[in-house]
Amino acid sequence: AQSVTQLDSQVPVFEEAPVELRCNYSSSVSVYLFWYVQYPNQGLQLLLKYLSGSTLVKGINGFEAEFNKSQTSFHLRKPSVHISDTAEYFCAVSDEGYSTLTFGKGTMLLVSP
Amino acid sequence: NAGVMQNPRHLVRRRGQEARLRCSPMKGHSHVYWYRQLPEEGLKFMVYLQKENIIDESGMPKERFSAEFPKEGPSILRIQQVVRGDSAAYFCASSPVSGGRETQYFGPGTRLLVL
Numbered sequence: 001a002q003s004v005t006q007l008d009s010q011v012p013v014f015e016e017a018p019v020e021l022r023c024n025y026s027s028s029v030s031v032y033l034f035w036y037v038q039y040p041n042q043g044l045q046l047l048l049k050y051l052s053g054s055t056l057v058k059g060i061n062g063f064e065a066e067f068n069k070s071q072t073s074f075h076l077r078k079p080s081v082h083i084s085d086t087a088e089y090f091c092a093v094s095d096e097g098y099s100t101l102t103f104g105k106g107t108m109l110l111v112s113p
Numbered sequence: 114n115a116g117v118m119q120n121p122r123h124l125v126r127r128r129g130q131e132a133r134l135r136c137s138p139m140k141g142h143s144h145v146y147w148y149r150q151l152p153e154e155g156l157k158f159m160v161y162l163q164k165e166n167i168i169d170e171s172g173m174p175k176e177r178f179s180a181e182f183p184k185e186g187p188s189i190l191r192i193q194q195v196v197r198g199d200s201a202a203y204f205c206a207s208s209p210v211s212g213g214r215e216t217q218y219f220g221p222g223t224r225l226l227v228l
Contacts, residue, residue: 004155006155031213032213032214034216036219041221041224042221042222043117043119043204043219043220043221043222044156044204044206044219045219046216046218049216051214090155090156092156094213094214095213096212096213096214097213098213099144099146099161099168099169099208099211099212099213099215100146100158100161100169100172101146101148101156101158101217102158103148103155103156103157104155105153105154105155106155
């Protein structure tokens with residue numbers, strides 16, 4: 001069985017500061033990892049995904065994430081956040097034998113001026 | 114290039130009524146997934162369908178809930194005799210092929226409120 005843990009339910013940060021949103025997963029097989037963003041009252045939009053290869057993955061809007069197999073982590077980072085990055089961020093996992101996504105509970109990123 | 118469409122966006126039902134949620138996948142996508150988002154929770158998988166087939170319904174409650182994806186028309190998630198605990202946002206996603214490495218594209222969701 002797969003599971004995803006997002007340790008921080010909320011992360012407040014000032015505009016132009018760096019941010020890291022943490023994600024840890026557990027799975028007995030090789031996994032694929034995803035970060036999605038949800039703006040208020042909207043659906044989820046893919047930020048980036050890790051399938052294989054380079055452990056550093058770059059996504060849209062200046063976000064990147066690093067896959068760390070030994071620590072079973074896939075933390076999301078941005079060097080300088082903007083007010084418009086205020087949203088909820090979800091980490092999710094799947095694997096080759098299981099098409100559906102298992103999500104974490106989400107982290108609300110609150111960017112203030 | 115229309116994305117995943119869901120309607121209605123908001124649905125209010127009284128306890129005991131039926132709720133029908135519709136999802137039209139992206140053009141060319143034949144795989145549909147339904148997820149439920151409860152307040153303060155992440156999304157939970159409910160059911161995975163291909164055209165005319167239910168592939169995996171392991172996340173769907175055994176009673177009152179059903180889903181279909183007919184040969185023609187949208188996918189439908191049906192909730193009979195709704196209760197207050199069914200109040201949630203229901204999201205549909207689609208992908209062109211199956212497999213865990215495929216990106217799922219999400220619709221805007223249907224927010225169900227049961228009075």
